[in-house]
Amino acid sequence: MSGQNVGYIRVSTVDQTSERQLYGISLDTIFEDKISGSTTDRPGLNQLLSHVRSGDVVHVHDISRLARNTGHLLELVERLLGSGVAITFHKEQLTFSADKANPINQLMLTMLGAIYQFERSLILERQREGIALAKMRGVYKGRKRSIDTHQVKVLRESGMSYRKIAQELSISLSSVQRALKV
CATH class of the missing domain: 3.40.50.1390 (Resolvase, N-terminal catalytic domain)
Known part of the structure; x- marks a missing residue:
């Protein structure tokens, strides 16, 4: 077979x-x-x-x-x-x-x-160079925040636990903790 x-x-x-x-x-x-x-x-x-x-x-x-x-x-x-x-x-x-x-x-x-592998290295190098130039010109803002820190803080102030906030917003517990440190 x-x-x-x-x-x-x-x-x-x-x-x-x-x-x-x-x-x-x-x-x-x-x-x-x-x-x-x-x-x-x-x-x-x-x-x-x-x-x-x-x-x-x-x-x-x-x-x-x-x-x-x-x-x-x-x-x-x-x-x-x-x-x-x-x-x-x-x-x-x-x-x-x-x-x-x-x-x-x-x-x-x-x-x-x-x-x-070499081709991939060149692509990454060009990407880094492009980002550096964009930062120098002030047009690179980075990745958008995926977590609304204000919303996390409001939920915490309402008495909701870290775990409940994570569950409610479908994010990790460590993301909740980081958002509250900001």
């Missing part, structure tokens, strides 16, 4: 769409994350790693969807191969399986992983 074709899809934010990834590929199961690739603890990826068995093939749109760090990428690929699971990166047209070692593919994986 041959294994399953399992898809892994990742987008960085909830607003992004994953429709283009693995479009038209016949898959038995799909695992998806809407979280940064720099995060190694991803629910969908963790579920995929628990789900796959020897003989399965994991399909990923491109290398950067699986990992943004070369070390993590190589670790994930080795883990899958060690379990007898093959992995295919469709955009790069690279396939890895435990029974077919291919030094050229391994080199390409390492090089492309490093390029994606």
Whole structure:
């Protein structure tokens, strides 16, 4: 019996769409994350790693969807191969399986992983530079506050406990405590 074709899809934010990834590929199961690739603890990826068995093939749109760090990428690929699971990166047209070692593919994986990691570093550097310039011009205000500190203080003054305030506003207890310190 041959294994399953399992898809892994990742987008960085909830607003992004994953429709283009693995479009038209016949898959038995799909695992998806809407979280940064720099995060190694991803629910969908963790579920995929628990789900796959020897003989399965994991399909990923491109290398950067699986990992943004070369070390993590190589670790994930080795883990899958060690379990007898093959992995295919469709955009790069690279396939890895435990029974077919291919030094050229391994080199390409390492090089492309490093390029994606470098690209991400450049994006973050440009973002930091842009924010610094915006701050110098006085146009960068930072992230909007997500908690109305005035509302927290009013609820506390009315005698409501910290825990009740957190529950009422759907925020954490530590957020209530921080808002009351301001």
